[in-house]
Amino acid sequence: MKKVIMGNHALSYGAMLSRAQVIAAYPITPQTQVVELLSEMCADKILDAKFIKVESEHSAMAACIGASLAGARTFTATSAQGLTLMHELLHWASGGRLPVVMGNINRAMAPGWSIWSDQNDSLSQRDTGWMQFYCASNQEVLDTVIQAFKVSEKLLIPSMVVLDAFSLSHTYEVVEIPEQAKVDEYLPPFRPKIRITPDEPHAFGGLTSPEHYFELRYKLQKDMEKADGVIEETGKEYQKMFGRCLGLVEPYLCEDAEIILITSGTMGYTANVAVEEMRKEGVEVGNLRIRVFRPFPFRKICEILKNAKKVAIVDRNISYGHHGIFYQEVKSALYGKNRNIPLFGFIAGLGGRDITPSTFKEITKYTLKKEKPEDFICWIGVKK
């Protein structure tokens, strides 16, 4: 069935089709429609789930963790300040090996108050041990929630499904809503081997001495290293059943490209439009949209950038004192694996400043012109 829905509702439908059993959430702009629709679905019994209307995002994540430990499939959604309030518990979910799935609407961090998009909220959760998926369309949002549950439950690592504020969260698009029976076939019920129950009393997360702690973290990393394989595998399986591939990255006209743009989120599709137009003008440019940020798809990225002459990485985020975060990651992916390919790092669109096809044309023009980047960071559209 096809429906015209907003990005936020794509998250809700994803959670519904995944048969989330416990949802705990707190409202924050621009996430509210996610939980509004889910609360309706629960009240109308379209979705058989407990909805805990908590008093903060911190409690939302705590309740999701508790419910997941009890063996239930859990979902929540948040944004910016809410996500960062959860920060402590993001470690708790991954360290506890609990496959919670969360939607996060990318919103710039205050101060000053901003409700508009940038990626600093989710990217500053980089080292919490969560997988992170950056979506570019409402269809991808819905599909990714279902895939994320499958990957998370296989690896016992939580997942964050990320979408841009407004340009996706509040934008209506045609979305194919898969049949419930087919989703059930793809995503069987969550049946963890170990859960908290009086039938088999264990203490979870107690005081862990240096004798044991190290190994627990080693195992989390080892399973995270398996995640790119599992994502590709489940993505192909999804394609077989639903016709849409869910990979680690989405390259567009990259095979013969001299310049490859690297993007994430909705600007990935904006870049495709620019690439198409520039190709008509004879510019050999391609766009590599990174869909999965954690685990970072090192192998895949090196493979696609193999023949590129220049790479322009566009970050809608910044790590103060360093650079754009995708820039850093791509640079580390290429280290020692590729010839000395010039990497141009651009910061654009912070706090919801528009990123349009002309932004990418400007970036491409600059990259074409220079042999190598003259500035450490190239700022796009900043009023200096």
Add this chain to the structure above:
Amino acid sequence: MREKKGMKLSLPEEEYMNPGHLACQGCGATLAMRFVLKALGKRTILCIPACCWSVIDGPFPYSCLEVPIFHCAFETAASSASGVKAGLEMVGDHETTVVAWAGDGGTFDIGIQALSGAAERNDDILYICYDNEAYMNTGIQRSSATPYGAWTTTTPVKHFKNRPKKDIIGIMAAHRIPYIATASIGYPEDLYRKAKKAKEIKGTRFIHIYAPCPTGWKSRPEDTVKLARMVVQNAIFPLFEIENGEKYILNIKLREKKPIIDYLRLQGRFHHLKEEEISLMQEEVDRKWQRLLDLCAKN
């Protein structure tokens, strides 16, 4: 209760807490756990945030309890318990009692938001606060449960705590939850009865257990039970219940209310107090006791 060797047992013989725990000598919190579990039985899950009990239970992979424990984040005892309960319901376990088991810091201070949230929603959890009146696990720092006059490592003798203990029971009563009780490890039968009663009630239940801490109070370990009885008899910590936030029931009536001075003198944390400070404290206890009697008389 069954007869044993001619002695009538006032509590069940079954133990859900094993020897080998890591508590200090004379720890009131261990007795609180032991008595409560006798009442709740095996089908119980504990959510324990950072507090003495997250250490007492024993390090990974050990546990001295026969019931499962979720060691959760400091400020999340209530919200974790709400989540566990919802999760259990969804996997078909409608029977297990889910307990948030937190100290005074985790309840009065850092966990009060989550507790208030769960209580307002009337989530089906039993919240138990064992109160040793300071952050004992981190080395005796004041909490909002520390009483007026007490020394702690952050309220040194020269600047002893000059604010009264937070009225957590009043706060919980304002949420109009179905059941609230105070209890003391010095009155095990009363504590047992309250835990048992709470187990059978649906919705948010709150039990506030007075649990002396010899290490932090600078009292003798052998005085723990004595202090836990004196504190009831001098009306600093009266034993009562509140049903639906309104109906107050006094459990231990005091024919002769004892002065607080003897109780204070057994604890090093109050040694610095002068007579005039103690008489001010006595006045405050008398005032609060009268207020409680008035509330109970309304029923």
